Amino acid sequence: MDFAYIVQQAINALQLGSIYALIALGYSMVYGVLVMINFAHGDLFMLGAFLCFLIVSSLAAFTLPFFLVLLLVMVGIGLLGALIERLAYRPLRGGPRVSAIITALGCGLVIANLTLVRFPYPQPMPQLFTSVSYHVYGVTITSLQILIIGVAVVLMLGLDFLIRKTSYGMAMRAISFDVKTVPLMGIPVNRIITLTFFIGAGLGGAAGMLYGTAYPVIAPSMGILVGWKAFIAAVIGGIGSIRGAVLGGFFLGAVEVTAVSLPNVPSTYRDLISYSLLLIILIFKPHGFLGKAPNQKV
């Protein structure tokens, strides 16, 4: 167990964590404004990978730059997320929360199964980006890993800027603070919520494309497992908190990789160790690391 081994595992954890963090952001943003878990988010992540596949295969004659396709995928999935909000969630806005959750689950199932009908076979993701491996002192890092971590960090910083420094971001924070008073201040609540879904879904789609680029075999079922793990990451970080989602994502990635990399512990115990640890954390911090207990107004 030497230093190079630790650094290598740390890089693996960073890559995995970046992807979890990007997806977790989508969950937290939607929960922040609507107090609702968008269970269809994991499937939007999966669609991001498939949309990238469709764009690249149908325009195979042109060599498309990676970032152009990333932009197209983000906008495409973002629009789809906003559409789902408009069609499926908004009509249920005043109703019982359980209805919204069931609808979200249903949307997710519809998306996953429609994709399954169109793509019953796992597909190889076409290579948009030739990765170069760098070997430094026994540690291997590839340009692909640098790209994934870099893109994720840039997107997260961009989102943080949006939330903290723009009026849209302020409106989102206001809605998550007190949704009933906000319309009285002249803020178009519906428009802000749609924008929130657009951005959240866009980030999920970006994560899907990055995931498909890193693990180039895509299948309609890939959204379910990763979606649930990212949801757990969002909860650990504090659901509703943007910084919490990022923290939760990287934390979950680190925990999973550490659980495997422990010497003399079989990697079969990975999930057992990871989720036991998370359970213990939740016992002591029920609202996650950065979550706040809702204020009880007397």
Next chain:
Amino acid sequence: MKYLPLLAAVVSVAGLIGCGEKAPPSVKIGLNAELTGEMPAVGASSKNAAELFVEQLNASGGLTIDGAKMPISLNVGDNGAKADQAAAIAQRLISQDEVLAMIGPNASTCAIPASEIAESLKCTMISPWSTNPKTTVDATTGKSKDYVFRACFIDTFQARVLAKFVLGTLNAKTSAVLYDVASEAPNGQATLFKEVFEKNGGQVVGFETYTTGDRDFSAQLTKIKAANPEVIFLPAYYGDVPLIIEQARRLGITAQFVGSDAWSSPDIIKLGGANVEGAYFCNHYSTQIATPIAEKFVADYKAKYGQEPDDVAALTFDSMGLLAQAINAAGKVDRQAVRDALAAIPKYDGVTGTMQFEPGSGDPIKSAVILQIKDGKFVWVANAQP
């Protein structure tokens, strides 16, 4: 509530439309296949081969039941490569559709629960491709199941073949194993390989696992890299193998990869490309050392489907052939008679070799082949006799 009469009318009309012409009587055979999920190519191969067999048999009139010829029909169910779905499909095919016998499932993870249903409902089941011993043998009592058979070899034999190949032909003394702990066949193959490899003087320096659906193996592979094995044994289905090898090479692992029969779909080359070149794996048959029976099957399959049949297709074709021979010998549509006739078949010359079932066992004695992926094709390397 006010729409209730309209709804009732629509439902009754729909029901009446369903009562159309009755299909001519046929012998119903069930096919429990992995048409969707993580190994759809396996299900597709199985379905294609089964349909080809049905077509050829019905062209010559069909089976001989009570002295008259009767065609066979195929009831196909999709088990999605999931254990619970496989059990549900088995239940539906046997109890609801009342099939005479069931072919499949192929993946051991599906075949084992389905076999328990078939055994309790006393319906013959032949799995074309499941190699895990537990499919035909009850794991708790150790007794053979009466109604469950298979057309392929079992993992105790396959593990021996592969361990001997790695130690002997590849001359490698150290190996590591990476497998899906949640799937029956890879799990069994990994454990048996480790046992035989170590018993014959080898050393297993890494024994890592992942779960079905995982895509990132870099943590496990980094651990394996630190142990520096000469060979990595990878008993995984064709969807996982390209990702694992790609990530291993990316990390700088130069070990030789060796796989099991779970690799056998040609989709592995489509998904894996250059990364899977040079790897070896064990298989049930090779088109390159085909007998005349096999050559005819390969030609017919290629003419109908435009591609060469893989081992799942060949084994499904043989399963159907075994079943047809048993039904003809029994001469009636009776599950017990068919089962007894199947167990008593003296010799069956199939695409994948000559088969018969030992008394009290549902496992045929079969030989294996070692193949290598070379220039984007499966190339025969060696035979392995039991």
